[in-house]
Amino acid sequence: MKNVIKNPRNGCSLHGALMTALAIRGVTPIVHSNSGCAVQNYLAENFAARLGRFEVPGSSVLEKQVIFGGGSRLREQIKNTVKVLDGSLYIVLNGCESAMVGDDVPGMAKEAAERKEPVICARFAGFHGSAHHGYSRAMWDLIDGAASLGIARGEESGRCGRLVSVFGIAPGLNAHFRGDLLELRRMFRRLDAEANIFFGPGGADELANAPSAALNVSFSKWGGFVCGRMEEKYGTPKLEFDFVPVGFEAVREMVLAIAERISPDDGAVDDFLREERVRFEYFMELTDEYRAAVIGARAALVGTESVVTGVGKFLNEQLAATVTASVITDSPASGGSNADNPRRSDDSEEIEDILRRSGADIILGSPMEAPIARELNVPLLEISPPAGPKLILGKSYLGITGAVNLTEDYISALTAHKAGRELEIALEIRRMSQKY
Amino acid sequence: MAWIDERAALTRERRSGALSAFHGTLGGLKTLMSGETRQTLRTMTQCAPDDIVYAIRVLAGIEGAAVIIHGSAGCAASALFAPDASNLLYSTNLDEKDSILGGDEKLREAISRAASRGASAVFVLGTPVTAINNDDVNSVISEFEDRTGVKVTYANTDGFKSKTPVTGYDIASHCLLRGLVEHSRSEGSQSGCGCFINLITMSESPSDVLSVLGMFEDLGISVNVLPRYSSADSVKRASRAAASVALNGGECEYLVDGLEESFGVRAIRTDSPIGIEAAERFIRAAAGALGVEQEAERYIAERRGEADEAASKTPLSGYGVFLNMDLEPAASFAALVSELGGKVTGVAVPYVDEFNKRLLDKFHDNATPFIVANGQPFEIANALSKTKSDFCVVPRGIAASVLPFGIVPIEWGHESFFGWDGILAFSSLISRLKNSRGIKPFRGEIYKKTWLSKSGNWHVKTEVR
DSSP: OOEEEEEEEOOHHHHHHHHHHTSSSTTTEEESOOHHHHHHHHHHBBOOSSSSSTTOOOOOOOOHHHHHHHHHHHHHHHHHHHHOOSSSSSEEOHHHHHHHOOOOOHHHHHHHHHHHHEEEEEEEOOSSSSSHHHHHHHHHHHHHHHHTTTTOOOOHHHOOEEEEEEOOOOOTTTTTTTHHHHHHHHHHTTTOEEEEEESSTTTTTHHHGGGGGEEEEEEEEEHHHHHHHHHHHHOOOOOOOEOOSSSHHHHHHHHHHHHHHHHHHHHHHHHHHHHHHHHHHHHHHHHHHHHHTTTTEOOOOEEEEHHHHHHHHHHHHHSSEEEEEEEOOOOOSOOOTTTTTSSEOOOOOHHHHHHHHHHHHEEEOGGGGGGHHHHHHHOEEEEEOOBOOOOOOOOOSSHHHHHHHHHHHHHHHHHHHHHHHHHHHHHHHHHTTTEE | GGGGGGSOOOHHHHHHOOOOOOEEHHHHHHHHHHSOOOOOSSSOOOOOOHHHHHHHHHTEETEEEEEEOOOOOGGGGGTTTTTOOOOOOOOOOOOOHHHOSSSHHHHHHHHHHHHHTTTTTTEEEEEEEHHHHHHOOOHOOOOOOHOOOOOOEEOOOOSSSSSOOOOOOOOOOHHHHHHHHHHHHHHHHTTTTTTTEEEEEEEEHHHHHHHHHHHHHHOOOOOEEEEEEHHHHHHHHHGGGSSEEEHHHHHHHHHHHHHHHHHEEEEEOOOOOOOOOHHHHHHHHHHHHTTOOOHHHHHHHHHHHHHHHHHOOOOHTOOEEEEESOOOHHHHHHHHHTTTTTTEEEEEEEEBBBTTTGGGGGGGTTTTTTEEETHHHHHHHHHHHHSOOSEEEEOOGGGGGTGGTTTTEEEEESOOOHHHHHHHHHHHHHHHHGGGOOOOOSSOOOHHHHHHTTTTTHHHHHHHH
16 A cells, blocks of 8 residues: 555545445445544535435444443444434444454444344445445445345346446546436436446345346446456356446447347347437537637546546547546556556645646646646646535536536636636736836 | 643543533533533434544644644545645555554654655644554654654544544644744744734634634734634744634633643633624723724724614514534524524534533523534434424534424524624525525435434433443
């Protein structure tokens, strides 16, 4: 693991797990840690969830539980949480203390389950990795835990030939996760498939259906972990993409790969792709005049690997942008030279240095890139987490809908910036001419 | 002041017997606080800020200061988007291996890196991992200081020793008093000592602080704001001020008293400047310390007209207001509600202790429902379900808990309610929000009906020693 990080943006495993649990309707997390652990996350990642930022139940462990163990405190917390807060599934998430002290968290969850309370636990703690690890591990623990409680419907109903589970687009870790997943569901329905997206209106029911899916599709390596476990335990085949599809070509690539696995009805794929192409072209042909103004713009991208890859490809191929720097923040690796592109870092000092050298006309990143965007006097288009105080509900940068949104936002950011700059220059001319 | 020489501030529970759970009436709480308080525990809790979150909030609010969070990467998240957060926030990013072998090497690296970036001050904050692992942070710091001469200050936070997060403000204040405030007041006296006042702020929003600064500016009083919205220089020169005044005496007590006892900076003990009477008391107290009483009276007379006019319209007549805030502002706010013709239907405060319990006397109706909720929305929801309120003044982040009861939440901090401008702003907001009464939430009730029908102290028990 990398040593010191400046302005760490990826949180810890607890934070990723917490956002994952909160984003599934009907799932109520119970945090077993000191009281501030969950709050820290909310102050950074103010993403919309049914439970508010200070409503998350947690054991708020105190010194005596650190010294004598927090098992009994967790027992009473679980018992009382299910009496106070609604939920169809409760998951205990661990902070660092419980792991260091060695609290028997699985034992406490099992006790509750024996009382017929729908309680499971995550088998990892905060310091086991970043929030991305937390998403992967929590997703697996939720599905497997639901199955262990007998909530899962897979074994009784057999495999559902038209059900596809989607992984790798994580709450709070993909800035537009809800919109992206709903766009995928729309597309899959056109292929006669039903998508289990977990973070949509279906909520916890979709966890129950997951073991019976015909196919698991992942859109990042974080989803790949879950798919791997699902394949081992439930024999569910997997299909992995290392990018989020943006624009027609990427959608086509994805659709053909999926169609090969789920064999939709004859003509469904062709019909769907034809319609998507028409929709894409309809919007894009309206942009020529605007695109001309931004052709060749130098773009620097900062974000998760799958988003940077997908968005970068679209900008380059469809909007004629030159991607001068890509910084991948979700799998920072040590080493790598300055010339590497993409670079991997989650350290804001390194990222800012890369952006300074990129010569970019626009930065596509997170609100954390706002200071450097101001310093370089370039526009910032927010495509990455952490989202900060911004409210994001159904917006998507995935598929054709996402491509249209991205085109709108990208061109508007550049043209608005240019207009502002021209206004500044006009004022400067006036000021200079008045000197004489 | 012996406790300044200690390595860390004591918790509020030990120092002032802070009580963090109570459900009943104002009269009952007054009776309880008149005797020796016994610590309580909750058997059901919701996540709330801890001392780490509060200490980061303060120390990262000092411009140019480097704040090193010695713990896992998640422990540093809270300062990323704070409006006044320093850009020099470092995490030692401890992992499982470090939790076993210790994180000294990473801490050395973090301190060297922070110091090399020209930080105006360097602070190290502890976390549960380092506290449990007993990392010898002080040795690493001493070794670095001896080698480089750069001062590094350790804030001994741990996240689990105190139930009262305001302990984090005390720990941060202790750090500043020991490590950053100029210890030589006499040097300062030669360079203009006594011509300014320290305005101490811990939790107030930028708009709140700005509105109070505006009042001082109108009076021609020079102000040194700290520790939030400040610089290392502001903190250093705090020992040269004529006096210190806090926007929330309870939160700032450690710093205000520390400046008085260690550096002779007079502490002005007054109310939060909310409402007509409290704003006047605040200005008179501050002006008195700087000998500008006459100007203050002229200013008060000038400003009072508008506020009196707003109050004479009694915009809150017939309406009930539930106050969910710290006791210090709540005491002033209760007076404002009354000045505007309304009734306080209930009060929820995070804690009461020896330092602020005198404020309970500022509330007059002993039958008023009063809870000490320590940031527990489920207990506040329980109390709200049993009162008839039209409005609820809440801190940011829990407004959704208020909506199921048909009560209009008023989030505090967006618009300042401090001073005379605050009275006008609050009156105007109330007039606009009257139409929103009965507002329905989109989300269903998250709390079970069985809980709302129980007594609010169902999950509170007395601590057994």
